Amino acid sequence: MGNRINSPAVLWAVTAVVALATAGCASRGGSGSQPAAAPAPAAAPAPAAAAPAAPSGSKAGMDARGNVTDSSKVEAGSGRTVKGLNGYEGEITGNPARNSKFTRLQIGMSAKQVTDLAGPPTDQGAYVTGKAFIPFYFGSDRHRFEMTYKGQGRLIFAGGGMGEYTGGNLIWIIHNANESGYR
Numbered sequence: 001m002g003n004r005i006n007s008p009a010v011l012w013a014v015t016a017v018v019a020l021a022t023a024g025c026a027s028r029g030g031s032g033s034q035p036a037a038a039p040a041p042a043a044a045p046a047p048a049a050a051a052p053a054a055p056s057g058s059k060a061g062m063d064a065r066g067n068v069t070d071s072s073k074v075e076a077g078s079g080r081t082v083k084g085l086n087g088y089e090g091e092i093t094g095n096p097a098r099n100s101k102f103t104r105l106q107i108g109m110s111a112k113q114v115t116d117l118a119g120p121p122t123d124q125g126a127y128v129t130g131k132a133f134i135p136f137y138f139g140s141d142r143h144r145f146e147m148t149y150k151g152q153g154r155l156i157f158a159g160g161g162m163g164e165y166t167g168g169n170l171i172w173i174i175h176n177a178n179e180s181g182y183r
Contacts, residue, residue, distance in 0.1 A: 068094035068176040071154045072183075076172070084108035090171040094153065097177035102152055109170045111145065111157055118155075121147035122181030126159075144168075150181025 061073030079093030084107025143159035153176040157168035
């Protein structure tokens with residue numbers, strides 16, 4: 001008895017999904033062959049409530065000369081893409097601090113290789129990426145591991161295998177001479 005499907009409930013659910021999908025298409029202009037209407041202009045924010053804007057020509061968390069000012073606000077794609085060890089592609093953002101240990105690092109290095117060259121980090125931690133929520137995805141980059149070095153910057157690693165949150169390969173070097181050392 002416990003394995004029977006309640007067919008009226010299934011029929012109702014399918015009908016609801018079709019109705020919602022149809023309503024969504026209708027609200028977007030129907031078939032999609034018609035051009036979408038131009039969005040209404042946004043109201044200008046009040047000057048007193050506005051956050052200080054980045055200088056023109058600079059990206060979030062960076063100044064106009066390409067120096068990182070806030071590592072937590074830097075976005076992927078802000079730096080230059082490079083090829084590293086074993087064909088790994090990664091990114092290097094910002095300009096290295098004077099006598100930086102990061103200049104000896106290469107994209108694709110393991111976390112152990114990095115700590116052998118740069119020493120232990122001031123702080124470190126791990127977080128999951130959107131790939132962790134894809135069913136039956138067992139590839140890499142399901143999580144990221146981050147090491148922070150005071151006065152040097154941050155290093156981001158693409159996660160290793162399942163359940164290994166402290167490994168992986170270096171995919172992003174963020175140079176920041178003003179790094180506090182804590183995440």
